[in-house]
Amino acid sequence: DAKTTQPNSMESNEEEPVHLPCNHSTISGTDYIHWYRQLPSQGPEYVIHGLTSNVNNRMASLAIAEDRKSSTLILHRATLRDAAVYYCILRSANSNSGYALNFGKGTSLLVTP
């Protein structure tokens, strides 16, 4: 299975943009890139997903490199409530295990006032 690599931690100031990177150099053509986040003492929640094109929703934007070997989750204006662990997860459209959410260690985002 293709793996993802994320920095252990990042820090941001409140109200500034945050760019969370994810490397997935062995991604296959049918792997979708999903992002979930986990706020302190809560269960994970879905953030965004994409295949090739950049994606936007009310929570964040996802920028995918042209070769798809890396992607970046963008929080346009970080708030204190965005302090969480962010997980970059690949899900295959071409296998019976598409349900699988393979959580790694993620990136712990600290937001300071």
Next chain:
Amino acid sequence: NAGVTQTPKFQVLKTGQSMTLQCAQDMNHNSMYWYRQDPGMGLRLIYYSASEGTTDKGEVPNGYNVSRLNKREFSLRLESAAPSQTSVYFCASSEGVTYTDTQYFGPGTRLTVL
């Protein structure tokens, strides 16, 4: 809508005791999951139920059993608890089991086995 609910929120067991963790969802989802999260780690899948009447093993099923009681409820049972099962347990549900189905998580059950 309450989403995914889990009971209890906290539990302390002694080695060898048994217990059942309860999970219910009110989103009319077909699929449900049980994960565990150890300190400083990501979640790992224990069991899942693709649809009512079916259950399958995930990555770490040893020491656990599950029951899909009906479409709403999916329980996780520890028959003889061990200290290695000290963890936070999360239940999740989704419309289906495809690569685009978003999983919705409950608040978790924090279990300590002494």
